[in-house]
Amino acid sequence: MKPRLDFYQADPASINAMRDLEKHLRGCGLDPFLYELVKIRASQVNGCAFCIDMHTRDTRAHGETEQRLHLLAAWRESPLYTDRERAALAWTEALTLVSETHAPDADYAAVRAQFSDAELVQLTLLIGTINSWNRLAIAFRALHPIKPTVAA
Numbered sequence: 751m752k753p754r755l756d757f758y759q760a761d762p763a764s765i766n767a768m769r770d771l772e773k774h775l776r777g778c779g780l781d782p783f784l785y786e787l788v789k790i791r792a793s794q795v796n797g798c799a800f801c802i803d804m805h806t807r808d809t810r811a812h813g814e815t816e817q818r819l820h821l822l823a824a825w826r827e828s829p830l831y832t833d834r835e836r837a838a839l840a841w842t843e844a845l846t847l848v849s850e851t852h853a854p855d856a857d858y859a860a861v862r863a864q865f866s867d868a869e870l871v872q873l874t875l876l877i878g879t880i881n882s883w884n885r886l887a888i889a890f891r892a893l894h895p896i897k898p899t900v901a902a
Contacts, residue, residue, distance in 0.1 A: 751891055751893065752891060753891045753892060753893055754889070754890045754891045755890040756890075757886050757890050768879065771875070772879060775872055775875060775879065778872045779869075780869065780872055780873065780876070781834075782809075782812060783809060783812070784834070784835055784838055785876065786805050786808055786809035786812075787809070787814075787818075787822060787831075787835060787839065788838055788839070788842045788873070788876055788877060788880065789801065789805040789876070789880045790802060790805045790806055790809070790819070790822055791822055791823075791825070791842050791843065791846075792842050792843075792846045792877060792880045792881055793805060793880065793884055794822065794823050795842075795843060795846045795847065796846060796881065796884040796885075796888065797888070798883075798884040798887050798888050799894050800887040800888075800892040800894045801880065801883055801884055801887055802894075803895070804894065806819055817830065818830050822839075825839050834864040834865075836860070837857075837860040837861040837863065837864040837865070838861065838864070838865075840857045840860055840861065841857055841860075841861040841873065841874075841877065842877050843857075844857040845874065845877045845878070845881075846877065846881055861873070
């Protein structure tokens with residue numbers, strides 16, 4: 751795969767606006783692990799290798815466990831996630847696939863029970879933001895760093 755365009759370089763003003771929104775959302779008080787789990791899950795749904803790589807490294811560096819990262823794609827089948835995380839992950843999937851799901855009432859009720867009004871807006875903006883980053887990375891074929899393989 752060959753990168754198509756360096757979107758950071760092509761339009762720094764727009765990218766900086768996205769970064770400003772990210773900075774604001776990061777400072778709103780959502781749990782940092784939840785914040786990263788949402789980003790990773792949306793990126794998994796969208797198939798964005800660049801963002802999956804980035805956010806798994808980020809959350810791992812802050813102490814997230816390998817087991818929770820490995821099981822995230824099957825979070826519904828694992829007891830490792832809290833009710834709050836489950837609600838956020840369901841909302842993430844619903845909004846990431848909004849053209850298919852239309853944000854179901856059941857998912858809204860679950861997330862509404864776990865998050866305040868302000869947190870729900872912040873979570874929804876977070877989901878929208880990571881979906882935008884995914885679209886940029888996928889559209890322009892951003893490449894994640896590649897580590898040399900270890901000889902067997």
